[in-house]
Amino acid sequence: MWPTSVEALRFYHTFAFSPGRQRLIGIFIVFLIATFFVTSDADADAVPAPGPSPDPSLGAGANPFLLESLVKRLPKKGDKREILISYLAAVPTLMGEIDQYLLNLSASNSAQNNSKDRESFSKKLNQIVHCLTTDAYVSVVSGALVAAIVEINQDKTIIPDYQLKYVFGNTCGNDSHSTRLFMEHWQAGARVFIGPEKNCKTEAAMAASQNLPIISYRCNDQDISRDDYHYRTFARTVPPAGEIFKAFMALMKHNDWRKFSVVYDVKKGQSKNELFDTLLRMMETENKFEEHKFQIMNVSRLEFTKMDISSQQDIQSVENAIKATMKTTRIYLTFDNVRLFRTMLSIMGEMGLTDDGYMLIYVDTNYDWLNVYHAMNNHFLRNTMTYLHHSWDANNSSDRKMLDYARNALSIIPTPVKLNSQRFYNFWKRAGEYMHHFGVQKTDNLKFQGNRIACYLYDAVYLYARAIHELVDEYGNDDAYDPTADGKAIIDRIVNKKYKSGFGCLY
Structure with a gap:
């Protein structure tokens, strides 16, 4: 069971898509999700909090060398x-003395004929690039x-x-x-x-x-x-991101849906996905108390060559996953990758599955949505990598088609807080x-x-x-x-x- 220490009431939105606008369905799943803990030790000395101007005693430098x-x-x-x-x-950012970074890089690159020096130079340069991105x-x-x-x-x-x-x-x-x-x-x-x-x-x-x-x-x-x-x-x-699956399980029980297939992605070279493992643990707990058990019919674990799933190889792998499972499932679940959701919905629509009673459920753990419309219009249905005149404004665009396909799609997101x-x-x-x-x-x-x-x-x-x-x-x-x-x-x-x-x- 998940810990619920400082227990805060939160909502997860489940919403359906409809052409031209979003439609909230009557499922607001309320549950206890936040956790809090704390402790301490040792004598307390401290670095001053920032004043109006930088101070060398701040201890707020990001330079690992300093x-x-x-x-x-x-x-x-x-x-x-x-x-x-x-x-x-x-x-x-590289806060602190930028000259120090350059000196370290220069020292590492001073002897190009030495393979160890070149390796050190490359390593430090990669660290800086990674930090800046x-x-x-x-x-x-x-x-x-x-x-x-x-x-x-x-x-x-x-x-x-x-x-x-x-x-x-x-x-x-x-x-x-x-x-x-x-x-x-x-x-x-x-x-x-x-x-x-x-x-x-x-x-x-x-x-x-x-x-x-x-x-x-x-x-x-x-x-x-x-x-x-x-x-x-x-x-x-x-709360940990996986808590959102409580809302998914509640949605499934509310509609008496018990069987579904899962399609998710993993990073290159990795075999595990913590969110999927969380889903399995949550299902196991739920099934202890359910007469009609939840059952995952198929699991498709995909590894993409590009983050935006734009290559033909990546698109084909998603299509193959759907074709291989469409005879044994009517409900698909994917999570935490909006590009995968868009690709699946587009393929399902082109195959005619959205007109034939198939359902796609997407679970997103992002906490930055301003409202449901913001989530739908800026990420879920519209390809934000293209200009508007190539998206909503174009009658035959793929985004316009997504509006029709989305009649058979549901998304669960953390309820946006009005700031x-x-x-x-x-x-x-x-x-x-x-x-x-x-x-x-x-x-x-x-x-x-x-x-x-x-x-x-x-x-x-x-x-x-x-x-x-x-x-x-x-x-x-x-x-x-x-x-x-x-x-x-x-x-x-x-x-x-x-x-x-x-x-x-x-x-």
Whole structure:
């Protein structure tokens, strides 16, 4: 069973497509999905939060070559005890001294006749390219961390005897680098870890071994549970992506559909897909209580040569999967690859299956949709790689045909949150003041589209601070007790608690 610690009511939208507009069907599946955990250890020293201008003691540099010297600068501030927050994320920038990168590359490339030097040069160059091509959204949302820290430090009603500081480590989307940064931040005195935003299983196990709290605002790992001793100090302010399959199972039960086939893709060289494994576990659990069991009739695991599934070889592999299974199934399920969904729907339509009672269900774990129309018009039905005059505006375009095919398609997405409240507007404006510390040029952040992930990051800092505050109130001035080192107690004061999010919503 999935953990449901701080239990927040969320909705997943299931919607059908109709020509020219979207039509919501009457299935809003409500269930408990968010999880939260936390813990801590070691004496707290900290790096100052960003001020109006960069400071060498920030410890916010993303340059892995400079990190060690930065994180060891741990100034005290008055009589306040300082808690160092480690923030691990992947941002597409090379903050710090760019000259240092060039010198390292030049040194690696100085002796072209040496194969080891050429290999080192190539490796470092690839690392930089990979770092610069990570998701840009993290740079935009990262200001929310600093906004929360500044607010808490200025608020005399929350841990007034403590000062929060942070040190930033740019993982560049590299798991090994993330692990090294975790260890360096821990050695520097970090008390709590925020992130990383992609894979977090290794960091969660390391944090638990030191009785330290780690709170993720966007972790993809499906099987991390507080019930597992190895991850007992882990929390997340957003549920794992696989939770959306609860909505899929509810949809199937509601319509008394029990049999379906699955088509999904895996990355080149990989054989596993965590979302598919989650679906299997969820089906196994459901079947324990169902007289009429759910049954997967066929499974097609595809590996594409191009991400956009544009090559004839890739398209043919999808068509072959459908032709090989169409006699034994009427319902197809695919997930987390909108291009695969579009390709399947187009092929099914051209084969006449959408006119013959076949159904395609698509599950999307993306949390960035503004509304159902935004999801349908910009991704699900329209090919965003082409101009509008080649898409909706062209009478015989493939996108126009998709509208008709989509009569037999359903999609399940996380319910979009309207980021238009005054509370969110004010929060987004404050967070924008610190974006430039994470590689985004300082500008009017309201030009950037509001991002709900920023709220999950903001909430993570506040949940931790409030848990510490409760422990301080409970134990008073007991010098023998350090609340930041009592992980179990911190967890107990976070789970099953209501709080007001950066969205303005009550969870």
